[in-house]
Amino acid sequence: xxxxxxARSTDRRAWLGLMAVLPLVLLVAMxxxxxxxxxxxxxxxxxxxxxxxxxxxxxxxxxxxSLLIVFGNIGDRYGRLKLIMIGAVVFGAGSLGAAYSQTPExxxxxxxxxGLGGATLLPSGLAIVSSLFPDPRTRAQAIGIFAATFAAxxxxxxxxxxxxxxxxEWGAVFLINVPxxxxxxxxxxxxxxxxxxTTYGRIDLVSLVLSxxxxxxxxxxxxSAAAHGFTPTLLTIGIVGIFALGLFVRRQSRTDYPxxxxxxxxxxxxxxxxxxxxxxxxVWSATGYLSGIYLQSVLGxxxxxxxxxxxxGAIVLTATCVGTARIVERIGRKTALVATHLLISVxxxxxxxxxxxxGIAAFIASTMIAGVGYGLSFSLVAEIAVSAVPAERAGAAxxxxxxSNELGNALGISLLGSLAALSFRLxxxxxxxxxxxxxxxxxxxIIERANEAFLTGLHVAVGAGGLLTLATGIxxxxxxxxxxPE
Numbered sequence: 001x002x003x004x005x006x007a008r009s010t011d012r013r014a015w016l017g018l019m020a021v022l023p024l025v026l027l028v029a030m031x032x033x034x035x036x037x038x039x040x041x042x043x044x045x046x047x048x049x050x051x052x053x054x055x056x057x058x059x060x061x062x063x064x065x066s067l068l069i070v071f072g073n074i075g076d077r078y079g080r081l082k083l084i085m086i087g088a089v090v091f092g093a094g095s096l097g098a099a100y101s102q103t104p105e106x107x108x109x110x111x112x113x114x115g116l117g118g119a120t121l122l123p124s125g126l127a128i129v130s131s132l133f134p135d136p137r138t139r140a141q142a143i144g145i146f147a148a149t150f151a152a153x154x155x156x157x158x159x160x161x162x163x164x165x166x167x168x169e170w171g172a173v174f175l176i177n178v179p180x181x182x183x184x185x186x187x188x189x190x191x192x193x194x195x196x197x198t199t200y201g202r203i204d205l206v207s208l209v210l211s212x213x214x215x216x217x218x219x220x221x222x223x224s225a226a227a228h229g230f231t232p233t234l235l236t237i238g239i240v241g242i243f244a245l246g247l248f249v250r251r252q253s254r255t256d257y258p259x260x261x262x263x264x265x266x267x268x269x270x271x272x273x274x275x276x277x278x279x280x281x282x283v284w285s286a287t288g289y290l291s292g293i294y295l296q297s298v299l300g301x302x303x304x305x306x307x308x309x310x311x312x313g314a315i316v317l318t319a320t321c322v323g324t325a326r327i328v329e330r331i332g333r334k335t336a337l338v339a340t341h342l343l344i345s346v347x348x349x350x351x352x353x354x355x356x357x358x359g360i361a362a363f364i365a366s367t368m369i370a371g372v373g374y375g376l377s378f379s380l381v382a383e384i385a386v387s388a389v390p391a392e393r394a395g396a397a398x399x400x401x402x403x404s405n406e407l408g409n410a411l412g413i414s415l416l417g418s419l420a421a422l423s424f425r426l427x428x429x430x431x432x433x434x435x436x437x438x439x440x441x442x443x444x445x446i447i448e449r450a451n452e453a454f455l456t457g458l459h460v461a462v463g464a465g466g467l468l469t470l471a472t473g474i475x476x477x478x479x480x481x482x483x484x485p486e
Contacts, residue, residue, distance in 0.1 A: 029153025063115025087120025162307020313367025320375025
């Protein structure tokens, strides 16, 4: 075989390897959003409480976000391919458990198991893809496709969910993961190669426990208080969670092998990029979740037609991801980063014009305008974060960027979703903790009051999210240098 034919064969094998990884990337991203439109069906089928419904949605994101960095370390030590295959098996098992869950508790546990598997897929998948392409230019193209696939998964999750729910029971949104996982397990040993790092540090189990426990305890107290009101027990749990997070941050500044490299945050460019990634997903996940309920439960659309209404925003988001490089080339990185916040802010604030009777035009305009901002963020944040730090710290910067996205996805529903739940509890008719439970009542007066209370909660949540992104955009414009590093 000639050198040219060997190179072509190697190149073909690399692209086939990328194609083997991308379906898993798509699944992990979709699982951050596919449940939004399915939740009304889920709540009707297994009747979770208000705080259980929130846990069903965001336990996946919290497990993934809490474990991304540590699994990156484990993959470096024991092998990325081995880890991603184990993770795919765990993800598939969790998907099967979720599909056939009969109680809220079993669905929450299955979603947590999916998160455990999902936490191995992103960092390991990206490292494996990078190793397949030794040429820097080709590698950049492959990583761009990797990022665009992840962004597209977030965008099309509700659409895929709507199509499935039109024909099947709600468990189908999880069951579709299984054949993809099986296909990956068959193709991966043939098309992918093992990747290990020659330098790695000790895994700090104390830091892992502190970060995971701190996040879960704090958000549990916040979400439960929003649904049922503050109690001394919930206040104690919240304080313990905050204390654990404080100990985690303190330990990161003193240990030789930190899970979170706090020194990176001394760079304002890096800090703003990570904050952008976090806030983008906070706002995106909260508005996606609340809008799905609004379209179905308040305006009365069935799940398929509600999914169709999300298509314009999904198309704009995906197209923006693909075209981000050209946009940045024309307007510059700083302007693109600031535009991310302004577009998201304007987009979500348009939801303030929705009512209990009309809101389709405002919703579509909101998703299309904000979709440009989301697309810029998904493609730009990791690139800016990595370019802001020395080359030898690029891996740590990339892990933090991925973690900020996953935590933002979970925090959006926890924080802004809890704010909406609190508004509903205070202003609603008081017959049940969630809108869908209340709508099961036949009294028209109760239903009208419940819809109004939910809409107020939606407006409060999107108003808070829009103002947060607007403020961050202004800070970025004033704080960042005119030209960001390439």
